[in-house]
Amino acid sequence: MEVTDALQQFATRMGDNTLILGHRVSEWCGHAPVLEEDIALANTALDLIGQTQFWLGLAAEIQDEGKSADDIAFLRDVWDFRNLLLLELPNDDFGRTLMRQFLFDAWQSIHLPRLALSSDPRVAAIAEKASKEVAYHVERSADTVVGLGDGSAESHKRMQAALDYLWPYVGEIFDTDEVDDVLSEAGIVTHPSSLKGEYYALIERVLTKATLSIPEDPFAHKGGRSGFRHTEHLGHILVEMQWLQRAYPGSKW
């Protein structure tokens, strides 16, 4: 695999992660449990969509077919998406939404600062900017997970249920392939497997503080990162997200 192809795949994965999670988080608009959370969720979604513009912009640039980040976001079908399955799962309650946010923020908070040292200046610049936002996201989502995990009996129960539900989707973060091998070889990315210990240490520290039990079953659902098999949920996200672009092709908005 050529480095260029690998980098295009990588940028697509990064952009799809933030696009799909940004979509999910934005579904909360106007429905959060408290006004401060409405503001924080909108802010998080806004950062994620901003990161998407950079990553998918890079993917489009490398692809060099005259496409824009919008073309990539709005004109692909399910099989071309490369986001983690974790991020396309429905929001369910606020507890599951924040638990997922934490599990992803924790990964981003470890991954992005390494990418900021990338030998590719474009990757480094995007990661540098995004890592500042993510440092704030992870602080907030970790605090909320701790607050609700170690809160009332009801909130503890809900956070444990959220963790149990999401846990089988966490392992996909480390379902690496040739893309990761080629890019780490080229000094463009740090291989995710080398960050695995650090990631699990971080989430274990926070989840323990939240008085939650980490499920023992190591089983991991896979297929989002590779594009082989998404969940049924992604298609519905795309129906909604892409509707205007699909119904009125070629329009300027």
Add this chain to the structure above:
Amino acid sequence: MYAQMVKSTGNLKTRDEMSPEEAHFQDRIDAGEKIEPKDWMPEGYRKTLIRQIGQHAHSEIVGQLPEGNWITRAPTLERKAILLAKVQDEAGHGLYLYCAAETLGVSRDELTEDLLSGRMKYSSIFNYPTLNWADIGAVGWLVDGAAIMNQVPLQRTSFGPYSRAMIRICKEESFHQRQGYDIMMKMAQGSEAQKRMAQDALNRVWYPALMMFGPSDKDSVHSGQSMAWKIKINTNDELRQKFVDQTVPQAEFLGLTVPDENLKWNEEKGGYDFSEPDWNEFFEVVRGNGPCNTDRINARIKAWEDGAWVRDGLMAHAQKKSSQVAAE
């Protein structure tokens, strides 16, 4: 400003009828001084302000819903980001308006309960649906435009915290209005379908936007006292006229038709003649019979009830932490 028909508590008194405290209070207002939360104020002033600021805050919160309706369907990443930023601003406006109301001795939770039980209102405009993407443009252009028309003078309102909140809000609202107009420009210059969306949005939003200023002065019974207290600066009709005069040339520039056959420039008065909105419809919307009243309030009730365990959980955690600190 999203306050309509705020009932003013207290009849307009003549100087002779005022107590020495009331006279002194009125002198301060007449001299352009700001009233601060710890200052003496008539009970009617306090109550009217709570209603007005509370209604404004509620409008910001409920106002997230019609725009939130399009975030997941925004047609480009940039439009999505701009809309998210705007809705986030509005939630922020709600937050500092609630804070301003709290300085008058009412809690945010009490105000929320009053909204959810229907004792307090929010602006009638948010009981109308957003049906196509151009509605998001029309909301920014017309709804935020009408809000700014009302809020700019309120920066000079007599109550300090409210005035300061308005100064902050006005800065952000003008950005909101510009982005709305920018969407309308793209639509009006776009494909036939886009033009149709733009005209359809204008047709539906025009009269509800005119209603935002409240009933005609001749039917507006609460204005006198509020104006003496500088809680209200201009009359409803003055602001409505100003809004029409500003907006009609913008619609013409877009190539859109304002849905009013009687709209005509009146050289003599230096403004447009225009049709009044259907006030019966307005009073029905205020009574709860707008197209979206039930859905909007149910959405807020659901958010509040579904979120109870979150608020309780975080409170329980905070209490554990503070008792740990106390024990150490």
